[in-house]
Amino acid sequence: MPQAFITPTSQYIRYNTKVARSRATSEPLWIRWLLITIALVFLSLFLFVPLAAVFTEGLRKGFATYISAIVEPDALSAIKLTLIAAAIAVPLNLVFGLAAAWAIAKFEFKGKSILITLIDLPFAVSPVIAGLIYVLIFGLQGWFGEWLSNHDLKVVFAIPGIVLATIFVTFPFIARELIPLMQAQGKEEEEAGLVLGASGWQIFWRITIPNIKWGLLYGVILTNARAMGEFGAVSVVSGHIRGLTNTMPLHVEILYNEYNYAAAFAVASLLAFLALITLVLKSYVEWQTAKNALRNEVHKLIIRRESI
Amino acid sequence: MAKRKNVLPGFSLSLGYTLVYLSLIVLIPLAAAFIKTTELSWHEFWAVVTAPRVVASYKLTFGASLIAALINAVFGLLTAWVLVRYSFPGKKIIDALVDLPFALPTAVAGIALTAVYSANGWIGSIIEPLGIKVAFTPLGVIVALTCIGLPFVVRTVQPVLEDLEAETEEAAASLGANRFQSFTKIILPAIWPALLTGFALAFARAIGEYGSVIFIAGNMPMVSEITPLIIITKLEQYDYAGATAVAVVMLGISFALLLLINALQWWTNHRLTASR
Numbered sequence: 001m002p003q004a005f006i007t008p009t010s011q012y013i014r015y016n017t018k019v020a021r022s023r024a025t026s027e028p029l030w031i032r033w034l035l036i037t038i039a040l041v042f043l044s045l046f047l048f049v050p051l052a053a054v055f056t057e058g059l060r061k062g063f064a065t066y067i068s069a070i071v072e073p074d075a076l077s078a079i080k081l082t083l084i085a086a087a088i089a090v091p092l093n094l095v096f097g098l099a100a101a102w103a104i105a106k107f108e109f110k111g112k113s114i115l116i117t118l119i120d121l122p123f124a125v126s127p128v129i130a131g132l133i134y135v136l137i138f139g140l141q142g143w144f145g146e147w148l149s150n151h152d153l154k155v156v157f158a159i160p161g162i163v164l165a166t167i168f169v170t171f172p173f174i175a176r177e178l179i180p181l182m183q184a185q186g187k188e189e190e191e192a193g194l195v196l197g198a199s200g201w202q203i204f205w206r207i208t209i210p211n212i213k214w215g216l217l218y219g220v221i222l223t224n225a226r227a228m229g230e231f232g233a234v235s236v237v238s239g240h241i242r243g244l245t246n247t248m249p250l251h252v253e254i255l256y257n258e259y260n261y262a263a264a265f266a267v268a269s270l271l272a273f274l275a276l277i278t279l280v281l282k283s284y285v286e287w288q289t290a291k292n293a294l295r296n297e298v299h300k301l302i303i304r305r306e307s308i
Numbered sequence: 309m310a311k312r313k314n315v316l317p318g319f320s321l322s323l324g325y326t327l328v329y330l331s332l333i334v335l336i337p338l339a340a341a342f343i344k345t346t347e348l349s350w351h352e353f354w355a356v357v358t359a360p361r362v363v364a365s366y367k368l369t370f371g372a373s374l375i376a377a378l379i380n381a382v383f384g385l386l387t388a389w390v391l392v393r394y395s396f397p398g399k400k401i402i403d404a405l406v407d408l409p410f411a412l413p414t415a416v417a418g419i420a421l422t423a424v425y426s427a428n429g430w431i432g433s434i435i436e437p438l439g440i441k442v443a444f445t446p447l448g449v450i451v452a453l454t455c456i457g458l459p460f461v462v463r464t465v466q467p468v469l470e471d472l473e474a475e476t477e478e479a480a481a482s483l484g485a486n487r488f489q490s491f492t493k494i495i496l497p498a499i500w501p502a503l504l505t506g507f508a509l510a511f512a513r514a515i516g517e518y519g520s521v522i523f524i525a526g527n528m529p530m531v532s533e534i535t536p537l538i539i540i541t542k543l544e545q546y547d548y549a550g551a552t553a554v555a556v557v558m559l560g561i562s563f564a565l566l567l568l569i570n571a572l573q574w575w576t577n578h579r580l581t582a583s584r
Contacts, residue, residue, distance in 0.1 A: 043406070
């Protein structure tokens with residue numbers, strides 16, 4: 001999955017290179033506009049037109065139908081379950097991401113690159129297979145199936161299974177965000193804190209966290225978006241029980257398969273709106289990080305000049 | 309570099325927690341898939357994973373993923389180029405929207421593409437009279453996979469294009485190269501590793517994709533049925549061993565791709581640091 005998306009250290013620092021290009025290293029005007037047009041047509045065909053379709057299809061039968069599709073009890077319980085799954089998966093993966101990044105970025109040990117590859121594994125696994133493996137373990141015929149049913153516990157076709165599948169598919173996001181960031185920052189500041197008598201947790205909260213807060217937020221935003229939108233993995237473990245184990249994307253599927261298009265697109269438009277908010281937040285975080293990077297550069301320049 | 313004693317606290321706690329969490333959530337469940345397949349004899353396993361319907365699904369999944377990744381390589385490169393080199397109104401918004409497939413739930417992308425490309429949709433109603441049927445055909449699978457893989461090439465090539473120094477292109481121009489020559493001889497070699505990485509990422513993502521494809525594909529056995537759907541169908545028939553056998557084949561291919569991508573990324577970073 002998206003290495004470039006997850007390690008934005010290089011793209012954060014997107015200085016606006018508004019260098020006037022000479023004619024020798026630029027293209028004639030008509031070629032420029034031709035290329036821009038091709039790119040826009042490509043993006044429109046695969047992104048912009050489908051996005052617009054979500055909202056227009058949702059509103060096709062009027063605003064009243066739109067609202068009633070969203071406040072209907074099954075839709076509300078799907079929204080609630082989606083929020084619950086994200087509220088459990090995001091913090092758990094956040095703690096894991098911090099622990100993994102601390103171990104990998106601040107210490108040297110054997111097998112580090114193998115560990116990083118293993119953390120990436122869930123990106124390479126099809127969401128359907130992510131659901132399948134939990135069915136194999138917790139399903140009725142699975143390893144713990146008999147024990148669970150004897151104790152009247154349900155994991156698969158119930159909320160715990162949905163949460164587990166969500167954790168799996170969002171597993172690497174925060175760790176992959178923090179590892180390169182903390183590696184680039186080194187450990188001098190933490191060591192200085194230690195020399196000045198700070199405890200481990202004081203160092204962590206007062207030095208490390210403020211240093212990585214934007215990267216951390218970036219990871220949380222991505223994890224949350226994926227957690228709320230996951231379909232394949234959740235579909236396998238949920239059992240599609242209306243009002244009980246349906247998340248928002250699954251609810252969209254059910255409505256769509258019942259040819260209730262207006263309602264399906266109404267709920268889908270909520271998810272699309274969420275995706276747009278995610279993109280706005282993401283752009284804000286990128287802008288903040290670029291600003292901080294620029295400020296640090298200026299600081300370094302000032303210090304260098306003063307020391308001369 | 310001299311070996312220095314690390315004085316920071318928390319190594320065993322953080323590494324221990326990392327390993328336990330990784331094992332519980334990822335490694336042990338994945339191992340379950342491999343252990344489950346041992347219930348089948350080698351002969352049975354082979355019969356399941358080479359059944360005609362399953363083989364047809366591999367062909368569709370890998371063929372469509374390959375074509376989608378190629379489309380993304382060409383147009384993603386073009387998009388990255390336009391976003392880095394040219395300025396036009398609305399560029400910042402378009403740049404931000406490129407990431408939409410990462411943030412948009414795949415099921416939403418699936419129903420939206422189906423609505424747009426079906427016979428009475430906005431685009432479908434234009435191209436269907438021309439004899440191009442997209443929705444409910446293998447072509448629809450390619451459209452869905454192109455959509456979800458779109459950001460990968462753009463986002464891997466973009467930073468490399470931004471870092472490219474103008475001097476080499478100026479030197480090429482002063483030596484008499486035209487724009488096309490300096491693109492193929494100077495720029496393309498520099499962005500090649502990043503382009504290849506983006507291509508591999510888009511390809512790997514497309515192979516496992518499920519949500520966006522099932523709505524637009526029509527899911528006809530032997531024609532437009534993808535491998536992840538085969539796994540789900542087998543699961544719904546309580547054929548756990550069969551589902552797992554097909555899953556293990558996909559896992560093997562995905563792991564091989566992951567190793568390839570890691571190697572490619574190492575190559576990209578290596579080239580980047582070497583040129584500095």
